Amino acid sequence: MLKTTPLNAIHRAAGARMVDFGGWDMPVNYGSQIEEHHAVRRSAGVFDVSHMRSVDLEGKGVRDFLRFALANDVAKLKLPGKALYSCLLDESAGVIDDLIAYYFRDDWFRLVVNAGTADGDIDWLHRLNALAGHGVALRSRDDLAMIAVQGPQAREAFWRAFPETRAATEALVPFQAARVGDDIVVARTGYTGEDGFEVSCPADEVATLWNGVVAAGARPCGLGARDTLRLEAGMNLYGQDMDTGASPFDAGLAWTVDLAGARGFFGRKALEARPRACDFLGLVLEDKGGVLRAHQIVLAERGEGEITSGTFSPTLGVSIALARLPVGTAPGEKVRVQVRDKELAARVVKPPFVRHGKPLI
Amino acid sequence: MNLPPELKYTASHEWARLEADGTVSVGITDHAQEQLGDIVFVEPPKVGRQVAAGESVGVVESVKAASDIYAPLAGEVVANNDELGASPERINADAYGAWMYRLKPADAADLAKLLDSAAYAKASAE
Numbered sequence: 001m002l003k004t005t006p007l008n009a010i011h012r013a014a015g016a017r018m019v020d021f022g023g024w025d026m027p028v029n030y031g032s033q034i035e036e037h038h039a040v041r042r043s044a045g046v047f048d049v050s051h052m053r054s055v056d057l058e059g060k061g062v063r064d065f066l067r068f069a070l071a072n073d074v075a076k077l078k079l080p081g082k083a084l085y086s087c088l089l090d091e092s093a094g095v096i097d098d099l100i101a102y103y104f105r106d107d108w109f110r111l112v113v114n115a116g117t118a119d120g121d122i123d124w125l126h127r128l129n130a131l132a133g134h135g136v137a138l139r140s141r142d143d144l145a146m147i148a149v150q151g152p153q154a155r156e157a158f159w160r161a162f163p164e165t166r167a168a169t170e171a172l173v174p175f176q177a178a179r180v181g182d183d184i185v186v187a188r189t190g191y192t193g194e195d196g197f198e199v200s201c202p203a204d205e206v207a208t209l210w211n212g213v214v215a216a217g218a219r220p221c222g223l224g225a226r227d228t229l230r231l232e233a234g235m236n237l238y239g240q241d242m243d244t245g246a247s248p249f250d251a252g253l254a255w256t257v258d259l260a261g262a263r264g265f266f267g268r269k270a271l272e273a274r275p276r277a278c279d280f281l282g283l284v285l286e287d288k289g290g291v292l293r294a295h296q297i298v299l300a301e302r303g304e305g306e307i308t309s310g311t312f313s314p315t316l317g318v319s320i321a322l323a324r325l326p327v328g329t330a331p332g333e334k335v336r337v338q339v340r341d342k343e344l345a346a347r348v349v350k351p352p353f354v355r356h357g358k359p360l361i
Numbered sequence: 362m363n364l365p366p367e368l369k370y371t372a373s374h375e376w377a378r379l380e381a382d383g384t385v386s387v388g389i390t391d392h393a394q395e396q397l398g399d400i401v402f403v404e405p406p407k408v409g410r411q412v413a414a415g416e417s418v419g420v421v422e423s424v425k426a427a428s429d430i431y432a433p434l435a436g437e438v439v440a441n442n443d444e445l446g447a448s449p450e451r452i453n454a455d456a457y458g459a460w461m462y463r464l465k466p467a468d469a470a471d472l473a474k475l476l477d478s479a480a481y482a483k484a485s486a487e
Contacts, residue, residue, distance in 0.1 A: 017398075032453075033424050034399040224398065224425060288446075291402055291422045312401040312424050319401075340420065340427075 005050035006145050006203045007210055014220055022116035024051040026223050033224035037314040040192050040229055041357045044151035045221035046213050053118035054141040054200055055111045055125070061134025062109050066101060069128045071248060071265055073258035077103035081177045083187060085256055087248045088121060089267025093274050094244035095251060097121050098236065100189060102177055110141075110185075112200075114238045128266060144183070145206035147199050149213050150221075150229075152357060154196035158186075161212035169197070191226065193233025193355045228311050231320060234282065234351025240294060241280075241308040241322055247271055250324065252280035252351070278305065278324035281331065282351040284361055285319035290339035292321035292346070299336040299343065302326035307337070315354045316361070322351065362482050363391040365457055369433070369472055370481035373415075376457060377433045379472055384439055386460035389421060389430065392485050394456045397423040400449045405430075405441045405462040412438060412464070414471065419461065421452070434471045436464040 002025035011018065016027035027048065029036060039045045057065065066074045072086035082103050088096040097117040102110040113121045122140055129136050149158050159166045165180045169188075172178055177187035184201045199209060214220060227237070234252075236242055242251035249257075249271070257271070285292050292310030303326040310321035325335070331350045336343040349361045364370070369377045374393035378386045394400060406418035412432040419430045440463040445451060452459040466472065476484060 017395075028425075029398060032399055228424060288402075289404070290420070291427065293427065312422075314399075314424070 003051070005048055006206050007048045007050065010207060010210060011048065011220075016220070016222060019223070021051070021223055024115060026051060027220070029222040029224045030220050033222065033228070034314045036219060036221040036225035037228050039219040040151045040194055040221060040225065041315055041354070042152070044149060044154040044157045044196075044218040045225065046210065046218040047148040047150065047221050047223075047226055048210070049148050049198065050145035050203075050206060051115035052146055053113050053115060054144050054146070055113060055118070055122060056139040056141055057109045057111065057125075057136050058107055058139070059134065059136040060107050062107060062136050065129065065132055065134040065136045066109055067263060068132045068265055069125060070101060071257045071267065071271075072101075073260070073263060074101055074103065074109065076258075077101070079176070080104055081172070081179075083175045083177055083189060087253055087256055088124065089248070089265075089271065090244055091267065091270060093247045093267040093271035095238070095242045095246055095248060095253075096124055096244060098238050098242070098253070102185070102187065104179070117238060143203055144200050145203045146201075147206060147209055147213070148190055148192075148196065149199065149218055150190045150192040150194045150196035151218070152195060154194070154218065157213050157216040157218045158197055158199075161216040162209075191233075191235055192229035193235070193352060194229075194357070228314055231309055231311050231322065232313050232315055232352065232354035234322070234353060236322070237309055246277070247274050249274075250277045250280060252322075276327055279327055279329050281323060281325050281329060282349040282353060282361070283307065283310075283321040283323050283335065283337065283346040284316075284349055284353070285321075285337070285344060285346050287344040289342055289344050290319070292319045292337060292339070297338045298323050298325060298346070299338070300325050300329050300348075301333060302328050305329070305335075313353060316359055320353050321346075362485070363456075364478035364482055366478045368457065368478065369475035370478065371431065371433045371475060372481075372484045373431045374485065375431060375433050377472065377475060378460070379469075380463070383469065384463045384465055385434060385436070385472065386463050387433060388456060388460045389452065390481070390485075391456040394452050397421065397425065397428060399424045400452045403445045403449045403452070403461060405445075406432070406438045408438050408441060410438045412436060421461075430461065432464065433475055434464060435467040439463050439465050
């Protein structure tokens with residue numbers, strides 16, 4: 001039995017093609033994935049991301065606990081509402097999950113984690129909590145739903161639909177959130193490389209939010225467009241671009257690991273001792289003859305690599321990929337990719353491929 | 362389901378149409394393009410290739426996935442629809458207009474052995 005979000009009936013009524021996404025019955029598109037992709041790059045789109053899990057952590061030791069549990073350092077979060085992206089590492093510095101941590105009060109943080117890893121994350125956090133002894137209370141917020149309104153006109157669409165939220169959310173900078181009701185959080189975050197909000201709210205209120213932003217001009221978008229948008233934006237997908245077999249350094253996520261000072265976060269020693277397995281970079285297909293996809297083998301100057309995510313980029317009109325390449329591979333290098341029975345030429349680039357509607361490669 | 366009754370079909374979601382010159386045009390069904398989503402690349406079999414019925418002869422790739430295309434009949438490939446190289450999205454817009462390749466059938470009687478629209482509708486609903 002697949003799990004459903006509170007918007008399931010709305011998606012079906014809108015003609016969505018539904019797929020099993022990690023045990024959730026989710027819309028992959030509402031017609032054309034490419035049109036949905038362009039809507040987000042050019043105007044505004046809205047995604048149901050209610051399958052993602054919010055986990056509240058409460059107690060006076062919560063900041064110290066998260067400084068221990070996360071590879072990025074929540075000490076950077078000084079203003080209520082500020083957020084950061086981090087990995088959760090295991091004892092060998094493999095990535096258990098990637099998440100966003102929000103600071104609301106000195107005794108209250110929230111983690112937003114991936115759907116497929118949520119239960120394992122919570123078990124893991126309980127173990128760390130017992131180990132660290134800060135006495136943090138964990139609460140899985142299964143009562144919340146979430147939408148992402150993304151695109152250059154996304155915030156305007158949201159404010160047209162809900163003008164009463166404007167005053168509280170207009171001054172938000174990227175990676176900052178505001179609480180605009182008892183349990184409604186508007187965050188200037190996303191997974192598309194465009195401006196916009198991610199909004200979480202009680203499950204029974206999400207249909208009002210969805211219908212409001214759609215009426216205000218945001219196009220319903222499925223997980224298909226979400227994947228091409230995040231890939232163009234050079235953002236990793238958990239389970240594909242990294243997992244417990246990869247350290248953050250092997251997944252292009254060194255920028256999310258805070259090694260300043262002597263902070264003893266979980267997995268740090270293993271991370272510092274672990275040899276780098278690969279360089280994580282982008283590829284742009286230069287030959288015709290197919291589409292780059294996960295698991296294709298890359299032949300580079302220094303040896304073999306492997307694609308972890310690949311697709312056709314609707315914005316660039318070419319195929320692009322994220323790949324694990326031999327250490328020392330540099331942007332600009334020409335490589336060959338095995339696509340079925342052929343070897344196609346590709347160029348190594350540093351992601352992102354597209355940001356704020358503009359090609360970067 | 363959009364299934365022109367004058368065409369023949371395969372369980373692997375190809376359609377086949379007998380042309381006036383005796384060749385058979387082959388494409389993928391409207392149902393298949395809908396399942397695949399936005400199509401971004403087509404590789405038909407090379408002209409001159411001899412193919413067997415049911416043989417994997419080419420590939421169609423959407424944003425989402427790659428999918429093999431199969432020969433509905435034995436025969437020789439005599440033409441490719443070159444327009445699809447630059448505009449593969451024409452398959453999404455008009456699946457039965459956007460033929461991928463043409464075959465000269467080894468035995469024209471084989472066409473009668475393919476599924477008709479009703480049988481295909483039943484097979485693809487399962």
